[in-house]
Amino acid sequence: MVLLRHAKAEPAGGVDDVLRPLALNGRRQAGRVGAALAHSALVPELVLCSSALRTRQTWELLAANLGDVAPAVVVTDTLYAAGVKDVVDLVHGADSRVRTVLVIGHEPTMAATAAQLASPSSDSGALAQVRVGVPTATYSVLESDTPWSEWRDGVANLTYVGRPSS
Numbered sequence: 611m612v613l614l615r616h617a618k619a620e621p622a623g624g625v626d627d628v629l630r631p632l633a634l635n636g637r638r639q640a641g642r643v644g645a646a647l648a649h650s651a652l653v654p655e656l657v658l659c660s661s662a663l664r665t666r667q668t669w670e671l672l673a674a675n676l677g678d679v680a681p682a683v684v685v686t687d688t689l690y691a692a693g694v695k696d697v698v699d700l701v702h703g704a705d706s707r708v709r710t711v712l713v714i715g716h717e718p719t720m721a722a723t724a725a726q727l728a729s730p731s732s733d734s735g736a737l738a739q740v741r742v743g744v745p746t747a748t749y750s751v752l753e754s755d756t757p758w759s760e761w762r763d764g765v766a767n768l769t770y771v772g773r774p775s776s
Contacts, residue, residue, distance in 0.1 A: 611701065611727075611766065612652055612712045614643065614749040615720045617671070619664040628690060632667045639747035640668045642774030644675030647712075652751065654681045654712035658700050660689035665714045668747075672714075681712075689715045697723045704758035711758065718743055724750035724768055727761065732768035739771045748773040 618636030632640065647653060653676050659669050666685060673679075688696050697713060704711050713720070724740040740750055752766035 611752045613720045616665045616668040617747040628662045640671035644672035654710045655708045657683045657712045659714045661687045694723045727766045728768035729764045736768045736771040
């Protein structure tokens with residue numbers, strides 16, 4: 611599983627939070643995340659994406675750098691104000707044949723979900739990072755042989771936390 615905080619958005623102010631678009635730097639970040647995921651063989655088969663404009667834009671720009679793939683994409687209001695349990699409940703619904711799920715959401719939930727799902731044997735640096743929160747366009751990689759429907763606290767090995775250069 612890959613948990614991704616959306617790329618850098620325009621500052622809050624003139625529009626409702628859910629309608630904030632990506633900033634120019636965020637648009638570049640999103641493309642770099644896509645290239646990094648493709649390079650690391652982390653191309654998703656299922657994408658769970660918050661309905662906020664900035665998360666949808668992150669996905670669209672990221673996807674353009676994944677190559678010729680067409681994952682199933684679920685855009686959901688649930689992820690906009692989700693807690694860890696909400697994210698895990700959504701993941702529980704993934705088909706057991708899906709190898710990689712990408713969740714695109716918001717802080718503090720993306721980091722908190724990674725921290726909660728991470729086993730004690732996870733990479734210590736990655737675990738320390740998700741425990742304090744992650745900046746925009748940061749993704750956490752969790753690995754487990756456990757079927758999606760059985761994911762729970764401590765089930766996965768947190769192997770990496772990364773962010774493309776700005």
